[in-house]
Amino acid sequence: MTVVNLVTALNTGLRRSLERDRRVVILGEDVGRLGGVFRVTDALQKDFGENRVMDMPLAESGIVGTAFGLALRGYRPVCEIQFDGFVYPAFDQIVSQVAKIHYRTEGRVRAPITIRIPSGGGIGAVEHHSESPEAYFAHTAGLRVVYPSNPADGYHMIRQSIECDDPVVFLEPKRRYWDAAEVDLDAEPSLPLHSARVVRQGSDATVVAYGSMVATALEAADIADDEGHHLEVIDLRSLSPIDFDTVDNSVRRTGRLVVVHEAPMFLGLGAEIAAHAAQHCFYDLKAPVLRVTGFDIPYPPAKLEQFHLPDADRILDTLDRVLTP
Amino acid sequence: MIDNLDYPVQLLQPDGARVCRTEYDRLIADLGPTEYISLYRDMVISRRIDTAAVALQRQGEIGLWAPLLGQEAAQVGSARALKPDDFAFVSYREHAVAYCRGVPPEVLTHMWRGCSHSAWDPNQFNVTNPAIVVGSQGLHATGYALGAHLDGAEIATIAYFGDGATSQGDIAEALGFAASFRAGVVFFCQNNQWAISEPVSLQSRTPISHRADGYGIPSFRVDGNDVLAVLAVTRAALAHAREGSGPTFIEAITCRMGPHTTSDDPSRYRSDTDMAEWRRRDPITRMRAFLERRGILDETADAEISTAAEDVAARLRHATLETPDPPPSTLFEHVYTGPHPLIEHEREQHREYLASFDDQEAMS
Numbered sequence: 001m002t003v004v005n006l007v008t009a010l011n012t013g014l015r016r017s018l019e020r021d022r023r024v025v026i027l028g029e030d031v032g033r034l035g036g037v038f039r040v041t042d043a044l045q046k047d048f049g050e051n052r053v054m055d056m057p058l059a060e061s062g063i064v065g066t067a068f069g070l071a072l073r074g075y076r077p078v079c080e081i082q083f084d085g086f087v088y089p090a091f092d093q094i095v096s097q098v099a100k101i102h103y104r105t106e107g108r109v110r111a112p113i114t115i116r117i118p119s120g121g122g123i124g125a126v127e128h129h130s131e132s133p134e135a136y137f138a139h140t141a142g143l144r145v146v147y148p149s150n151p152a153d154g155y156h157m158i159r160q161s162i163e164c165d166d167p168v169v170f171l172e173p174k175r176r177y178w179d180a181a182e183v184d185l186d187a188e189p190s191l192p193l194h195s196a197r198v199v200r201q202g203s204d205a206t207v208v209a210y211g212s213m214v215a216t217a218l219e220a221a222d223i224a225d226d227e228g229h230h231l232e233v234i235d236l237r238s239l240s241p242i243d244f245d246t247v248d249n250s251v252r253r254t255g256r257l258v259v260v261h262e263a264p265m266f267l268g269l270g271a272e273i274a275a276h277a278a279q280h281c282f283y284d285l286k287a288p289v290l291r292v293t294g295f296d297i298p299y300p301p302a303k304l305e306q307f308h309l310p311d312a313d314r315i316l317d318t319l320d321r322v323l324t325p
Numbered sequence: 326m327i328d329n330l331d332y333p334v335q336l337l338q339p340d341g342a343r344v345c346r347t348e349y350d351r352l353i354a355d356l357g358p359t360e361y362i363s364l365y366r367d368m369v370i371s372r373r374i375d376t377a378a379v380a381l382q383r384q385g386e387i388g389l390w391a392p393l394l395g396q397e398a399a400q401v402g403s404a405r406a407l408k409p410d411d412f413a414f415v416s417y418r419e420h421a422v423a424y425c426r427g428v429p430p431e432v433l434t435h436m437w438r439g440c441s442h443s444a445w446d447p448n449q450f451n452v453t454n455p456a457i458v459v460g461s462q463g464l465h466a467t468g469y470a471l472g473a474h475l476d477g478a479e480i481a482t483i484a485y486f487g488d489g490a491t492s493q494g495d496i497a498e499a500l501g502f503a504a505s506f507r508a509g510v511v512f513f514c515q516n517n518q519w520a521i522s523e524p525v526s527l528q529s530r531t532p533i534s535h536r537a538d539g540y541g542i543p544s545f546r547v548d549g550n551d552v553l554a555v556l557a558v559t560r561a562a563l564a565h566a567r568e569g570s571g572p573t574f575i576e577a578i579t580c581r582m583g584p585h586t587t588s589d590d591p592s593r594y595r596s597d598t599d600m601a602e603w604r605r606r607d608p609i610t611r612m613r614a615f616l617e618r619r620g621i622l623d624e625t626a627d628a629e630i631s632t633a634a635e636d637v638a639a640r641l642r643h644a645t646l647e648t649p650d651p652p653p654s655t656l657f658e659h660v661y662t663g664p665h666p667l668i669e670h671e672r673e674q675h676r677e678y679l680a681s682f683d684d685q686e687a688m689s
């Protein structure tokens with residue numbers, strides 16, 4: 001076991017993928033000499049050369065569109081989008097081209113592209129650096145969307161994503177980049193890419209979260225425990241597809257469900273999960289499914305993000321309403 | 326570095342010697358000692374704003390800042406060519422442009438402190454708030470110019486962007502649209518050599534100004550560290566736009582001498598020796614040398630400028646420290662122009678939620 005933070009875990013995962021398969025190439029802005037603005041690709045260009053780790057001109061549509069062409073030629077590109085808010089210039093390439101090629105060609109052509117996007121807020125950044133674009137991508141057929149919350153998952157899931165033959169939108173909780181944990185860098189992944197994980201067992205209510213909100217949900221669960229409420233916390237890990245079996249099993253036992261995400265509520269992932277629970281766990285539910293999310297506003301200036309982002313208090317406040325008989 | 330490129334328009338050499346180029350000299354023939362001093366003054370103050378803001382970031386008072394160090398001549402020279410009715414579209418590094426447009430220095434740190442997304446009313450100063458998504462403003466300037474053209478207004482717009490931005494589709498599309506519609510836009514590219522860690526050679530294999538040729542847009546390459554040359558070519562381009570003759574592209578060759586932003590580490594991608602040549606070309610030293618050669622800058626004027634710069638820095642600093650955090654209710658303001666049920670609901674819920682903490686306090 002080694003103690004690493006999420007940045008190092010991702011860097012190590014990328015390194016292993018580059019070592020294992022010569023068709024893996026990394027492309028993005030500043031990924032080479034600088035090692036990416038968050039240093040996720042640190043030293044990879046030095047060790048694998050400029051043909052494997054490519055600094056690209058400043059153009060996101062160009063990066064993803066070129067990756068698409070590389071994929072058509074048999075490569076397995078890993079694109080880095082510098083910040084969530086800069087993925088939109090590439091949106092057309094991702095949703096119109098990359099996502100649809102397998103379907104359009106009736107299975108003849110694959111686009112095994114991994115699109116890494118540091119996502120979400122909580123780091124006091126200026127505009128366009130804190131967005132949660134996951135629902136746009138999860139809403140698009142043909143894309144897989146995953147969102148690790150911790151170093152171990154970061155390490156394994158980046159490798160699994162690169163090995164996946166479908167395009168994967170790989171979201172990284174930038175506010176957890178520097179959180180460290182023990183990772184067994186020689187172990188095989190303990191879960192398939194699209195499984196959710198019960199990260200804390202409990203009997204009174206289920207809290208579903210993903211990405212940066214997993215740590216927040218666990219914090220809330222600790223406090224709830226002191227107050228005599230035992231929460232089960234599920235880290236979704238994959239947003240498309242969603243591992244509903246894990247969620248349903250938990251909800252059937254606890255009878256209560258709260259979904260937490262920092263993206264706005266309206267038409268967010270929480271709506272899908274709540275609808276699913278209403279349809280499949282209706283008779284086991286003892287309270288309505290509630291959501292704790294960011295507000296339905298543009299991402300606010302840094303001085304206000306503490307109010308916008310769900311914290312343990314807001315989760316507990318919502319739990320009060322779910323737990324009240 | 327610059328000397329290997331096509332020879333750009335230059336009116337002042339790095340040692341302050343005046344170069345005579347008739348066709349450009351006539352564009353600034355109206356300038357006398359007062360105007361020279363004033364250009365110098367604006368550059369000195371701009372640099373002081375910049376160093377004050379960097380210091381505020383280092384002290385944790387603002388989250389981030391994009392330094393303009395080294396680009397004072399490109400920004401002051403071009404912005405001083407604008408008339409009040411002209412409209413400037415800027416990115417996040419154009420602090421000197423904002424200053425020259427009359428934006429009070431006190432508000433320049435608002436956005437970077439995280440107090441708001443905008444710091445001033447764009448229509449009050451005819452300069453936009455900073456565009457963060459690289460290149461987007463090129464199209465906005467084109468549309469604005471098109472609108473002015475449809476209105477019969479004799480104004481020009483100017484779009485500021487970097488060398489990296491020229492790789493974006495938005496800038497390519499803006500050049501195409503502006504050319505097609507003969508929109509009165511001046512595309513002002515500050516080629517400061519770097520897009521974060523990426524050298525300009527990664528963005529373009531030819532001098533950036535050559536890109537304009539492909540769109541049928543006339544272009545200038547200008548020494549961006551020479552405030553007189555920048556002023557002269559920008560005046561020409563703006564006049565061309567105002568009279569309805571269409572777009573112009575200006576490549577101002579300069580260097581971003583500091584980090585990309587305060588969270589960047591330039592030692593990872595460029596060496597100090599790389600920068601020595603650029604320090605020799607410093608735009609402020611150059612203008613000062615010119616003024617001294619002509620005996621224009623006497624001690625009184627020099628002292629007045631230093632005092633003015635210190636005063637602006639003090640005001641900026643004070644204003645930044647004094648800026649209160651916006652109240653939480655601000656979250657829900659201005660999302661829509663009128664009431665919206667979802668927002669109203671969330672606003673009310675959040676108000677009640679926050680009030681519940683007060684109740685708890687009152688009870689304990």
Ligand SMILES: Cc1ncc(C[n+]2csc(CCOP(=O)(O)OP(=O)(O)O)c2C)c(N)n1
Pocket residue numbers: 029058060082086089418457458459486487488489490491517519520521581585
């Ligand atoms: C669409 C988009 N992609 C990426 C970024 C991140 N980013 C911010 S500034 C920058 C470099 C810009 O370089 P350039 O256009 O040369 O302007 P400069 O910063 O040098 O003034 C990058 C990559 C962004 N802001 N917008």
